[in-house]
Amino acid sequence: MIEPLLSLDGLTKSYGAVVACNGAGLQIAPGEAHAVIGPNGAGKTTLIGMVAGELRPDSGWIKFAGRDITRLPVQDRPALGLARSFQITSVFPRFSALDNVALAVQAQAGGNFGSWRDARQDADLRAPALACLERVGLGARAEIPARVLAHGEQRQLELAMVLASKPRLVLLDEPTAGMGREDSARMVALLAGLRGEVAMLLVEHDMDAVFALAERISVMLGGRVIATGTPAEIRADVQVRRAYLGEDGAEPC
Amino acid sequence: MSVPPYRAVLFAGLAFALALPLLAGVLGLDYAVGIATRILILALAGIGLNLILGFGGMVSFGHAAFFGLGAYTVAILSHHDMTGEAFATWPFEIGGTVAAILAWPLAMAVCALAALVIGAISLRTGGLSFIMITLAFAQMLFFFFVSLETYGGDDGLSLLARSSAGPLDLHDPAQFYFLVLAIVLLALAVTARWSRARFGLALQGIRDNERRMRALGFATTRTKLAAFVISGAIVGLAGALMANHTEFVSPSFLSWQRSGEILAIVVLGGLGTVFGPVVGAVVFFVLEEVLSQWTQHWMIVFGPLLVLAVLFAKQGLWGLAAQKLARHD
Amino acid sequence: MLLILEQVLNGLQLGVMLFLLAAGLTLVLGIMNLVNLAHGSLYMVGAFIAASAAQWTGSFLLGLLIALPAAALVGIAVEVIALRNLYERDHLDQVLATFGLILFFNEAVAMIWGPRALFIDPPSWLSGAVEILPGVPYPAFRLAILGIGLAVAGFLYWLVARTRLGMTIRAGASNREMAGALGIDIKRLYTLVFGLGAMLAALAGVMAGPIYAVEAGMGEQILIPAFVVVVIGGIGSIRGALAGAVLVGIADTLGRAFLPGIIGAFLGPAAASGAGAALASMAIYILMAAVLIWRPRGLFPAHG
Structure with a gap:
């Protein structure tokens, strides 16, 4: 196998007596779309939190692009090419859609202090931001305040902000959460378009989306990764079926 | 050619500010220049607080500390200039001075340093703990100056004279007024520019969602500091400037009531608006002036007014006005 | 050694008074998420009403019995008229609005009772001294404060931890909607908690009467240390408020009693009155900064 872009090994995190993550590990190759599934409380969100740097693991390590980033602060991770989107839509409501993405570009450019120029007239920020908005299909909505955008559009905006930081790996925490069928399909199509270009670590409850997008899937249960494989392998895996998919035949929400 | 109402109001305000000493002279209201100077100085304090409160969402309830530190720096330097004793002899001799060109930047430097220490500790917390x-910290400095007998302690310290500023005579009310006005205009221009530059946008982003800003890769604590x-x-x-205006400083410059006043000025005017603090300062003192002529117990009216303003005029007066004016643009 | 014992008792007594205020503050903060700067005003109102009532009836106890419900009523009125509308607002709005209330109350008290300070005489049976150790007298009234304060602390602990009302309060604190769904009348609960806090503040105010001057502005002199207590203890925690109050009370009292002497011994008498006194009055704020550097959420963080 090629050198993985991200590898997690033995990640453990507990809150008091509750062990949310218990020695979880997985590897993602450059450009790979990788989904993590599992019932509620399996430790998926904790895992994402640790990779993003918001939670500090009790033990285990995280390697990204050959570098140990286990203890690297959140704000230093995007510069390495590690970006995340949030489960709860987390845009800047008072700013326009374009302002939102321009902030992400600005973060990527670094250096907030030197410039006296009006940042809203700054082509170095605006042009790449607009390109990202167009890529997610929001080009025509650039000047609309983010709070006015529909829920689905806000999720698209999230994605544009993530793309603006030129990531090599995107952490997607339930990208289709709370979306209708149509919005959901549009988001899946957008994400599918990124495959091969950007690696994705995806946590998702919508199994249709997972099987449509992921090249490989890891199943979490009780804070551990109990199986990893292609969608076909996961469908066929007896352990997974018994532990998770098989219980009542439907995906748990 | 038509001028948008928003601009028209600003120009009218500026014209009034420029003409005020002349108007006051003609009308025989010479004391008005002093009041206007005082209002402008508090507006400047409001502009300073607004930078972190309005644009950065940091609720500091201790900004009187910097107000007092700045004032005491000027007063103590002037005191040593008068007595001829050195302020410090180690590591090198530092004497007193009344030169504005030395004392004022020094006051700013002292406050910047104090803010660096206070901010570095305070910004580790958030919410109520930050307040x-x-x-x-403001209380600490308040009690420090109360106990500082060398410089008057509780009784405060009088300045023998206002700072000297080259060709300007700061004892002339109009000249002092124009200097303060120039400084306020400069501060307004800087705020207007800054709030739209990268730094200002980053700060406003942090105010609205700090966690997201960190996830985007911003060093949020450094920006806030x-x-x-x-x-x-x-x-x-x-x-x-206030030390020069009153020619007297006392620990009350650092009192928590003063911090509350500056907060009130910023919020009354309109959080995170460039001109809000000026409007807030004007309204605050006009109210004080009007109410205190009516009754010595003017606070009993002012207090409830403040409560009502918070409950019903959330955007502040300039915030409301700017919105109305923009609609006609 | 005996001096130290006496000062420690003084510190505990100040701590107990601070606790009575901090308990109300921290309950209101933890449950309603409201920063109430005007809490000190209720302390002041309690003291003034007690001073008048005691003078009028000639009895300290009657003064106390009149002041407590009266202050609770004032507190409830303030909650219903003004503060109720602030629960959903941010801390900044709450700080400003209650700052406005302080201005109002200080001026109102000055108008009603005049600018001069009042004093309350302690009841005669508490005006003497008690020998706490053979040959060591200590004012009986201060001991009584200590006893009452500790009893109130015990009562509050019992109320919050063991009773149905306490369970309701805790349910309301952890989840508003949930409590509402369980059929708890949140509005009435809040008003009740506020009245309780007001009564505790007034109790502190009445007990302060014989020791400190009863005057306009007295509320803020104790309010700010009480907030220091709340922040040190951890917002919303009664246990934290008690621990913080004792810490702050002792640090402040011992600091004032001994720091000037200690500094003077090293640096001479001039430094004792200057640096020593300065450090002593800054002691509690330095303590708070130190605690927050060590534990940014206070000693006993209440939630998560």
């Missing part, structure tokens, strides 16, 4: 720890330091320095300059 209280900034208040605690930088704003806190600049804010402290501006408020310190306001304090230095």
